[in-house]
Amino acid sequence: MACSSRSLLLFSSVRRSQPSIPLISQLVAQKPRSCSLVLRSRGVPLICWNPKKFRARTRSSMAEVTADSGKGKVKVFDSEEEVAVGLAKYTADISNKITKEKSSFTVVLSGGSLIHSLRKLVEAPYIDSIEWGKWHVFWVDERVVPKDHVDSNYKLAYDGFLSKVPIPPGQVYAINDALSAEGAADDYETCLKHLVTNGVLQVSAKTGFPKFDLMLLGMGPDGHVASLFPGHPLVKENKKWVTFIKDSPKPPPERITFTFPVINSSAYIAMVVVGAGKAPAIEATLGKSPNSEVLPVGMVSPEDEMTWFFDKQAASKI
Numbered sequence: 001m002a003c004s005s006r007s008l009l010l011f012s013s014v015r016r017s018q019p020s021i022p023l024i025s026q027l028v029a030q031k032p033r034s035c036s037l038v039l040r041s042r043g044v045p046l047i048c049w050n051p052k053k054f055r056a057r058t059r060s061s062m063a064e065v066t067a068d069s070g071k072g073k074v075k076v077f078d079s080e081e082e083v084a085v086g087l088a089k090y091t092a093d094i095s096n097k098i099t100k101e102k103s104s105f106t107v108v109l110s111g112g113s114l115i116h117s118l119r120k121l122v123e124a125p126y127i128d129s130i131e132w133g134k135w136h137v138f139w140v141d142e143r144v145v146p147k148d149h150v151d152s153n154y155k156l157a158y159d160g161f162l163s164k165v166p167i168p169p170g171q172v173y174a175i176n177d178a179l180s181a182e183g184a185a186d187d188y189e190t191c192l193k194h195l196v197t198n199g200v201l202q203v204s205a206k207t208g209f210p211k212f213d214l215m216l217l218g219m220g221p222d223g224h225v226a227s228l229f230p231g232h233p234l235v236k237e238n239k240k241w242v243t244f245i246k247d248s249p250k251p252p253p254e255r256i257t258f259t260f261p262v263i264n265s266s267a268y269i270a271m272v273v274v275g276a277g278k279a280p281a282i283e284a285t286l287g288k289s290p291n292s293e294v295l296p297v298g299m300v301s302p303e304d305e306m307t308w309f310f311d312k313q314a315a316s317k318i
């Protein structure tokens with residue numbers, strides 16, 4: 001890269017060191033008199049941007065509005081496709097921030113539509129910018145079924161995400177699918193306690209519950225998060241780290257789930273919600289006159305930062 005105060009030239013190879021969108025934005029923000037960005041593949045220039053065109057692209061392609069709702073940052077995107085790009089950028093940024101500071105980055109996934117929304121993270125430029133070797137992956141909830149069952153949240157994440165990135169297999173913490181719901185919840189809690197003891201997982205100084213770095217969560221149309229359903233007594237569990245349910249209103253009935261004290265002790269939470277079918281629960285939670293009955297999604301409140309990712313349909317009633 002050659003860069004003078006008012007002019008700037010940037011070369012990069014597409015596969016290994018493609019500049020990230022934030023880097024490009026930063027460079028453009030310096031307002032150099034001239035700026036060429038040339039992405040090269042095996043020495044062959046592929047794309048050339050000038051800053052004026054890039055600014056136009058940025059404006060039209062980042063159709064995103066960010067606001068503060070009082071319950072966290074709200075990002076609304078034009079389409080689900082753009083939600084996926086925004087989520088990839090957000091996740092890569094947090095991963096890079098934490099992996100600069102620590103030797104482990106603890107990430108919790110939900111099942112459901114969240115995994116589809118993570119698809120851009122396994123594409124360039126994001127996949128190449130992440131220190132996958134430091135990732136430790138957990139599930140906020142899991143269905144008590146074999147790992148190769150179509151209902152398994154592990155299988156969903158493996159097929160759509162984990163099989164595409166080089167996270168060491170020993171740092172992917174699936175439930176023990178040979179156990180009962182109760183046994184699997186106890187076993188998972190024990191596993192978390194070991195990870196606290198060996199320093200992979202931290203504990204919140206405020207609550208004494210484990211403090212994960214990032215939770216990437218989805219929400220059901222009824223406002224449930226993890227396997228914590230509206231009106232179910234499990235939403236009030238305040239001692240256990242991991243618990244179980246045998247009467248889930250959404251099949252399959254047997255599941256294990258993190259409890260609210262664990263969810264709310266995490267540093268960052270991204271709540272990813274797309275589609276018109278989820279707009280009523282979002283209205284009840286973030287709308288002008290929120291419902292008197294607080295849905296589980298409305299109880300989510302991490303220690304450091306909450307960010308909501310919506311497409312226009314999910315945000316249509318707020």
Ligand SMILES: O=C1O[C@H](COP(=O)(O)O)[C@@H](O)[C@H](O)[C@H]1O
Binds near residue numbers: 112153221227250
């Ligand atoms: O059953 C579950 O549902 C929720 C929401 O799923 P979605 O497909 O409506 O996004 C999910 O977050 C949870 O992990 C899963 O077990």
